[in-house]
Amino acid sequence: MFSSELSSGFKYMIEQVAPRFQEDVIRAFNNEGVRNALMHNKNHYNHKMDNILVSIGDTKIELSKLIFPWTPDFRIVNLTMNFSMLCLDVNLKLGDLRVKGDFEGYNITLQNLLPAILAGKIEQTFKDVVATGRIGFLIRGDSMVLTNYDIKYEPSETDISVKYYASNGSEVETKRTKQNSEKDSLRDAVWVELSDILTRLLHSQLGEVLVERSLTELLLGEDENLRDLAREHSQRANKLLDTLLCTAKDYIVDKNYRLIETPLINAAFKEKPSGLSQGAFQTGYGFIKDLSTLSRVQDLSLYEDKQRLVVYGSLTLREFKHGYDHYSCSFEDIVTAGQVKATVYNNKIFVKVTLLKEGERCKTQLDNIRVSTIRDIDVDASRLASLIWLAPRVERWVIGNLRHIAVPVLEKHITEAFNYAIGKTDCVSLLINY
Structure with missing residues (x-):
């Protein structure tokens, strides 16, 4: 143990x-x-x-x-x-x-x-x-x-x-x-x-x-015994994740992953459900940044039995920006173009790392990287002009696209960085010499 x-x-x-x-x-x-x-x-x-x-x-x-x-x-x-x-x-x-x-x-x-x-x-x-x-x-x-x-x-x-x-x-x-x-x-x-x-x-x-x-x-x-154990668990878990996180962030910077490309939006709309005229809203490829601000903001947890040791908890992007440098929108004889910017103020990224005990050797693996929480999102679309009534829909499209289409791209890049970090790190030594 x-x-x-x-x-x-x-x-x-x-x-x-x-x-x-x-x-x-x-x-x-x-x-x-x-x-x-x-x-x-x-x-x-x-x-x-x-x-x-x-x-x-x-x-x-x-x-x-x-x-x-x-x-x-x-x-x-x-x-x-x-x-x-x-x-x-x-x-x-x-x-x-x-x-x-x-x-x-x-x-x-x-x-x-x-x-x-x-x-x-x-x-x-x-x-x-x-x-x-x-x-x-x-x-x-x-x-x-x-x-x-x-x-x-x-x-x-x-x-x-x-x-x-x-x-x-x-x-x-x-x-x-x-x-x-x-x-x-x-x-x-x-x-x-x-x-x-x-x-x-x-x-x-x-x-x-x-x-x-x-x-x-x-x-x-007699609670001091449990407090001592809690401090030890936090120190072991935090040291392991902090070391992996540091290496993962170096990888993100080296690979130019601070800003990553996300899929475009292509939506059709009507001013009213019963309306006859139909419009189109399209963007170029979007982006998410800044992956180099991935941080731990709270203590992590540690679980151990005879087969494995698991470190789990949440990270966050301190700066989470999403947007599209260009969009075009047409409705009847109106054509507009501009940019869409979004800021995510509340996000959590669940991470789970497992060390498998296999005889005298141990194998470390990344079990999960998952964006578990995205909330408090501010969206701003420029130059809608006379189509300003479309702003609430643009906000919903951007948030919907972020949550269900762009976030998997973010998870993929963070997973890649952590897998690289695990391959470069002696996790056993970190857990022993905490």
Whole structure:
């Protein structure tokens, strides 16, 4: 084991207090869930989601006015407090989760012949969702603060239902079921943001419960043992990730990855859904910068057993700019051109590095790089002139394109840099000599 062992006496004390503490946390968690549900249902609370732009060949689909219209019921299958690894192991059932909104679909080739857009309502139901994984906590003052979420949400299958009006005025409704093994761009795009919403809701419910518990009272005044272990875990995890991050950033600079190219936007629109005139909005290739500002802003978590040691937590881009140096927009006899700039003020990039213990040798691998959070985005489009009424749509297109099309490009470049860093770093020595 790389991390220190707790003394037998302290282990025994934890074994005595842990079951009662877990029961207390579970009871308070369930009560908090009931309170949240009553409050949100009374206020008819909806979680608004960003627009989604999906391109499949020359077919374009836009989902808009998306909402997740309720607070899920987190039902505990298992919740185990692992004091020696400063984490909670969780297994939760969330039931069926529904996201609904509007859709527009069109084909670029068809657009050149006929200005036709198919529009209607869409509803996606994620069936029997479960959440499994672990949540690392940090000790702040006399509290345990849930910080690093290594949680995977997974539905059993997904029902997709759409409604639209046919040319004869009759309403058409179709429905299909997608298995997890099937690729589906629309489902996957919705799932990314929904997972972030679920983590925030889980943190609000579980984090509030845990932070109110006094560590000193729980451990009968023997909490300094756990504090020492927490400091050791943070120092080991932070040193490993900081070293990898430094090498990865050098690679980013050497490869001229501070600014990376992202896919373009090609969208069609009408001033009103019932309007006859149709416009077009197109950009050149976009960009994301500055990847060299990738930073750690909080302590990471460490988990270890006989087979592996895992370091996990979140990084952030201190400067996250996105945009397009050129766009063109045409509607009726109006033609405009300009630039689009966006700034992301709140972002988290989840990273997970695993050291596999294989006999006398150890193998280090990058298990996950994932942009888990993108929020608080400011978008500015220049020179819209008389098409200024289009500004809210441009903002939604840019954010939708960023979240679901540009972000995978960002993840790819960061993954490449970290894989390079792992290949150049003696991770075992860093963990031993922390």
